[in-house]
Amino acid sequence: MLAFGLRRVFQSLIVLLVVGLVAFSMFRFVGDPIDNMLGQEATAADIERLRGELGLDQPFLVQYYRFLEGAVQGNFGISYRQGRPVFEIILERAPATLELAGVSALLAITIGVALGVFTAIRRNGLAANTIMVVSLIGVSLPTFLIGILLIYLFSVELDILPSFGRGDVVMIGGWSTGFLTVSGLKALILPAITLGLYQMTLIMRLVRSEMLEVLRQDYIRFARARGLSQRAIYFHHALKNTLVPVITITGLQLGSIIAFAIVTETVFQWPGIGLLFVNAIQFVDIPVMAAYLMLISVVFVAINLIVDLLYFAVDPRLSGEDAVAGNG
Amino acid sequence: MERLSRAWSSDFFWSFRQSKLAMISSTVVIVLVLGAILSPLIAPHNPYDLSTLNLMNGFTAPMEPNAFTGETFWLGTDGQGRDIFSTILYGLRISLFVGSMAVLFALVLGVSLGLIAGYVGGWVGATIMRIADVQLTFPSLLVAMLIFGIAKGVTPVDMRDQVAIWVLILAIGLSDWVQFARVVRGATMVEKNKEYVQAARLIGRSRLAIMVRHILPNVLGPVLVIATISLALAIIAEATLSYLGVGAPPTQPSLGTLIRIGQGFLFSGEWWILLFPAVTLLALALAVNLLGDWLRDALNPRLR
Numbered sequence: 001m002l003a004f005g006l007r008r009v010f011q012s013l014i015v016l017l018v019v020g021l022v023a024f025s026m027f028r029f030v031g032d033p034i035d036n037m038l039g040q041e042a043t044a045a046d047i048e049r050l051r052g053e054l055g056l057d058q059p060f061l062v063q064y065y066r067f068l069e070g071a072v073q074g075n076f077g078i079s080y081r082q083g084r085p086v087f088e089i090i091l092e093r094a095p096a097t098l099e100l101a102g103v104s105a106l107l108a109i110t111i112g113v114a115l116g117v118f119t120a121i122r123r124n125g126l127a128a129n130t131i132m133v134v135s136l137i138g139v140s141l142p143t144f145l146i147g148i149l150l151i152y153l154f155s156v157e158l159d160i161l162p163s164f165g166r167g168d169v170v171m172i173g174g175w176s177t178g179f180l181t182v183s184g185l186k187a188l189i190l191p192a193i194t195l196g197l198y199q200m201t202l203i204m205r206l207v208r209s210e211m212l213e214v215l216r217q218d219y220i221r222f223a224r225a226r227g228l229s230q231r232a233i234y235f236h237h238a239l240k241n242t243l244v245p246v247i248t249i250t251g252l253q254l255g256s257i258i259a260f261a262i263v264t265e266t267v268f269q270w271p272g273i274g275l276l277f278v279n280a281i282q283f284v285d286i287p288v289m290a291a292y293l294m295l296i297s298v299v300f301v302a303i304n305l306i307v308d309l310l311y312f313a314v315d316p317r318l319s320g321e322d323a324v325a326g327n328g
Numbered sequence: 329m330e331r332l333s334r335a336w337s338s339d340f341f342w343s344f345r346q347s348k349l350a351m352i353s354s355t356v357v358i359v360l361v362l363g364a365i366l367s368p369l370i371a372p373h374n375p376y377d378l379s380t381l382n383l384m385n386g387f388t389a390p391m392e393p394n395a396f397t398g399e400t401f402w403l404g405t406d407g408q409g410r411d412i413f414s415t416i417l418y419g420l421r422i423s424l425f426v427g428s429m430a431v432l433f434a435l436v437l438g439v440s441l442g443l444i445a446g447y448v449g450g451w452v453g454a455t456i457m458r459i460a461d462v463q464l465t466f467p468s469l470l471v472a473m474l475i476f477g478i479a480k481g482v483t484p485v486d487m488r489d490q491v492a493i494w495v496l497i498l499a500i501g502l503s504d505w506v507q508f509a510r511v512v513r514g515a516t517m518v519e520k521n522k523e524y525v526q527a528a529r530l531i532g533r534s535r536l537a538i539m540v541r542h543i544l545p546n547v548l549g550p551v552l553v554i555a556t557i558s559l560a561l562a563i564i565a566e567a568t569l570s571y572l573g574v575g576a577p578p579t580q581p582s583l584g585t586l587i588r589i590g591q592g593f594l595f596s597g598e599w600w601i602l603l604f605p606a607v608t609l610l611a612l613a614l615a616v617n618l619l620g621d622w623l624r625d626a627l628n629p630r631l632r
Contacts, residue, residue, distance in 0.1 A: 015462050026478055140614050142564045144571050145606055148591055156594055163595075259467040266572050267591075281477035281574045289477050300465050 008308055012301045019297040023290040024067045027077070028060075076291035081283050086291045090273055095175045096166055097265070097272030101257050103188060104196035108257075109250060112200040116207025117239060120215065132208075135201040143260055147194040147267035154190060162187045164269040195264040199253045206249055210242035244311065251307035255300045343626045350622040356615035360608070364424045367417035372401075375410040375418060376579070385409030390600050404600040406589070412600060415586055416608050422582035423612070426496050427563040433501030434562075435555055438508025443539045443547075445509065446516025457513065460506045471503040472565055476574055489577040496575050500565050507554050515547035549627050556620035560613050567609050583609040 051057050055066060070076065076086040119128040138146070155163035167183030169176040178184025214220065215238055223233050262274035269275065273292060280288035335341060344350050363370060373380045388394040390404040390412075403412040441460075445453035463471060476499040483491055519525060520543065528538050569575035570584030578585070583605050590602030 015465070018462065026481070140617060141610070142568055142613070144568060144587070145610065148587070148594070148602070148606070152594060255465075256467050259470045262470070262473070263568060263572065277473070278572050278574060281473060281480070284477065284481045286481060289474070293474060296470065297466070304465055 004312065005309060008305055012305050015301055016297060019293065020068055020071065021064070023071075023293045024064050026286055026293075027067065027290045028063060071291075071294055076294070077287040079280075079285055079288050081280070081285045081288070086287045089276065089288070090291060090295065091174065092176075093271060093273045093276050095177060096270060097258070097261050097274055099178060100188065100191055100195060100264070100270060100272060101254075101261055103192040104257055104261075105199070105254060107192055108196040108199035108203055108253070112203030113207050113239075113246070115200075116204040117211060117234060119204065120208045120211035121234060123212070131204075135204060138197055138201045143194060143198065143263045144267050146197055147190070147264060150190045150194060151267070161190055163190070166271060191264050191268045191270050194267065195257060195261060198260070199250075199257060202253065203246065203250060207239075207242060207246055210245060211238055214238045214241050248307055248311055251303055251310065255303050258296065258299060340626060344622075347622055349618055350626075353615040353618040353622070356611055357619060360420060360612050360615070361424060363417050364420040367414075367421050371414035371417045372411050373414055375414045381409045383409050387598055389598075403604045404598075406598075406601050407593075412604050415581070416583070416605055419581055419583045419586050419605060420608060420612070422493070422576055422580055423563055423566055423584070423609070426493060426500070426566045426576070426582065427559055429497045430500035430504065430562045430566070431555055431558045433497060434504040434558060435508055435551065437501065438505035439512050439544070439547075439551060441505065442509035442512025443516055443544065446513035447520055447535065447539050447543065449517075453513070456509065460509055463503075464506050468503040468561075469565060469568060472499040472569060473572075473574060475499040475502050476569065480574075489579055492575070492577040493580060496566060496569065499569075500562050503565070504558055504562065507558065508551060511550050511554060512547050515550065516543055519543045519546050553620065553624045553627060556616065556623050560616040560620060563609075563616065564613050567613075583612075 055063060058066070074087045076090075078084065079086050079089060082089060115131055119131055122128040141149075151163045154161040162183070165187060166178045167185075167187035168181040169178050169184055170180045171177075178188055220233060220237060223237050228237075258274075261270075261272060262278055264270065265272045265274035266278050273295075276288060277292045279285070280292065344354075368374065375381075382397060382399075384396040385394050385399055385401070385405050386407050386409045388399070388401050388405040388409075390402060391400065392404075393400045394405075401411050401413065403416070405411055406415070441456050445456040476495055479495040479498060480488060480492075483495070516539075525538060525542060528542050533542075566575060566582060567584030567587070570582045571588045573588065576582040576585050581589070586605035587602060587609065590605060593599075593601045
């Protein structure tokens with residue numbers, strides 16, 4: 001277990017170093033930062049001064065080292081577009097994305113597991129079949145169309161929920177939260193559903209198929225024979241044994257939620273880091289893109305690592321080799 | 329003619345005729361592809377030729393004569409008097425072109441790397457598969473956006489709109505090759521121990537010839553299935569990127585761009601500018617997806 005854990009941590013570090021190199025190369029070789037920051041009317045002296053200030057006159061390896069050193073300390077340079085430190089902008093935007101992603105994940109897991117269990121128990125019922133068909137449509141719809149559809153229904157036709165922004169936010173320390181105001185909570189509903197829907201259907205279908213598999217096992221029949229209540233059988237005996245794949249997929253999906261927040265945030269003009277990234281690409285704001293890449297890789301690599309280790313902890317039958325193979 | 333009728337009675341077409349869903353979805357795909365290819369002939373006018381536009385026709389509702397000019401448009405017009413039906417046909421052209429070229433690119437890249445990784449193996453194969461693993465850690469949408477952003481940064485400002493379509497193809501293709509490489513590598517590793525490969529090696533055929541002429545034809549089945557499903561994903565990826573404003577340029581709008589534009593009119597009541605492109609995109613993606621599912625079942629009898 002320890003050797004396996006250490007090897008995975010080591011692999012993760014290598015991935016991060018490679019991503020760092022990609023981010024740094026973008027930073028260094030894509031476009032000319034001086035041109036981007038000073039515009040056309042800069043004098044030669046201005047250019048030289050800024051080049052010295054940004055350290056662009058140093059050798060490549062020195063620059064890469066300084067970049068990594070800076071990144072570890074949260075220094076990702078200055079946004080070409082806003083002229084402010086990138087880290088500051090990201091810190092300011094992060095709470096919006098984290099709150100949205102957290103609520104979406106919570107929705108996806110609770111509703112997904114509940115519906116999965118329900119559709120597995122009432123396999124041939126009308127309600128269960130309806131849910132399955134609707135979920136199929138939900139999977140095929142692109143995220144942004146779901147968002148637009150919800151805006152049309154709830155903002156244009158019914159006019160009960162806002163179609164863009166975060167509503168009023170309250171600052172607690174450096175964290176801006178939308179949980180404490182009515183308009184903030186109302187603004188959260190549509191984006192959270194949009195973002196969580198795909199993961200919800202995925203978890204639901206997974207739980208359903210796993211449950212159907214488990215319910216056929218002998219120990220379930222034995223539990224029935226012992227006269228245990230339905231509730232105990234379904235939740236205590238069956239659901240518990242479906243959790244290994246569910247944890248894996250759910251964990252890996254957390255990363256997707258953060259990635260797809262880019263789309264949802266654009267649909268609803270939600271002021272998070274996803275929208276920041278889209279705008280950065282549109283305006284070729286390389287420092288913001290590089291910083292986003294680094295941050296998102298840390299999140300992804302950490303999630304993968306945790307899921308791998310958790311997988312190992314939940315199912316003791318797995319040897320280290322199997323767990324590595326299970327990690328796609 | 330005889331060959332055609334023999335093909336028609338083959339297993340493959342037999343299962344095609346058995347499946348209503350496959351027939352319907354392939355009809356939808358064929359109609360949309362024909363519409364896209366023939367769009368300059370079918371479309372009432374070229375929506376991007378400014379001389380054919382009449383601003384007075386702006387915001388005409390579908391099937392209603394315009395208040396000023398009296399002209400009628402099947403699916404209405406946008407703010408500049410562009411016929412929505414024509415913009416959809418031209419948008420479909422861009423979407424299908426980008427989608428299929430991206431899949432083709434991913435297929436060629438993935439199949440070649442997969443063959444090398446599977447047949448040559450060693451550190452070359454290990455490196456290829458490690459890169460694939462790392463890339464698979466990140467959602468392909470994110471990878472595509474990043475490649476698009478970097479490529480955009482590398483191209484000079486005045487060239488950006490011209491090369492945007494090719495950059496988009498590159499970005500989506502590069503984000504999607506892993507699937508092909510993994511499947512081909514797996515299949516190649518099975519095939520390379522079979523007798524016909526040993527025989528080819530014994531008579532002294534080169535590695536390249538063995539890979540391309542002997543192994544490749546035997547691993548193409550699953551590749552075809554992945555290609556179809558990838559096409560649906562690529563079309564949606566293209567639409568998503570264009571919707572986000574990091575895809576097709578305003579001068580060559582795809583379906584995603586049209587939806588992005590249409591969303592702006594959602595609140596002012598011009599629903600047709602949004603609805604028709606969205607429905608077209610949905611029909612296309614769904615039909616290709618269903619066709620892919622059917623193809624997977626038809627080519628792999630074990631799954632039935």
